Amino acid sequence: MKKITDIAHDFLMEAMNEKSIAVDFTAGQGYDTLFLANHAQKVIAYDIQLEAVTQTKALLEEHHCQNVVLLHKSHERVNEDVECFDIGIFNLGYLPHGNENITTDGDTVIRTLKKALNLLAGKGRIVLVLYPGFEAGKKESEQVEAFCAQLPSKQYDTAKLIMTNRKNCPYMMIIDKH
Numbered sequence: 001m002k003k004i005t006d007i008a009h010d011f012l013m014e015a016m017n018e019k020s021i022a023v024d025f026t027a028g029q030g031y032d033t034l035f036l037a038n039h040a041q042k043v044i045a046y047d048i049q050l051e052a053v054t055q056t057k058a059l060l061e062e063h064h065c066q067n068v069v070l071l072h073k074s075h076e077r078v079n080e081d082v083e084c085f086d087i088g089i090f091n092l093g094y095l096p097h098g099n100e101n102i103t104t105d106g107d108t109v110i111r112t113l114k115k116a117l118n119l120l121a122g123k124g125r126i127v128l129v130l131y132p133g134f135e136a137g138k139k140e141s142e143q144v145e146a147f148c149a150q151l152p153s154k155q156y157d158t159a160k161l162i163m164t165n166r167k168n169c170p171y172m173m174i175i176d177k178h
């Protein structure tokens, strides 16, 4: 089976085209940002860690990407930079090979999701990759799932994609806006 992050890219790809405005809410090492940059018109990417911003910037420069606005700030401030977007990803948890204590926070993610859903265009999609394999990640996953479950079905479809024979493996949530 493909890695969950590759499956997340498949789901992003399905809902995006060369005119799409994309948001990477957690730039990290820059792999998701690069993927979006290769397929969307414009990408706005956030990370609170300078180390992550530096890594993402280097990856984008290596690939000659010029359609990304890379921001060293919390995704919670998305409404300062984005009027409307079509596709978004939250790849949660901590920066691989970085400080594992600096991780995404469930409360902040929910507040950001509420703002993001108001900015998401009709037929838009948000994909979340969740990591319940550590304590904070488990709590965050439960919070995100509960939030998705209560979204009104008149406006949104939400889904969960998870391997059923592995404990605490990373998994995905998808939110589609009608």
Ligand SMILES: C[S@@+](CC[C@H](N)C(=O)[O-])C[C@H]1O[C@@H](n2cnc3c(N)ncnc32)[C@H](O)[C@@H]1O
Residues within 6 Å of the ligand: 025, 026, 027, 028, 029, 030, 031, 032, 033, 046, 047, 048, 049, 052, 073, 074, 075, 076, 091, 092, 093, 094, 095, 096, 102, 103, 104, 105, 108
């Ligand atoms: C799992 S990594 C992201 C992986 C990344 N998308 C990639 O392709 O390499 C999670 C990132 O979220 C960042 N982060 C944590 N809280 C954040 C926040 N409030 N706003 C933006 N980024 C945040 C962390 O600094 C970390 O780099």
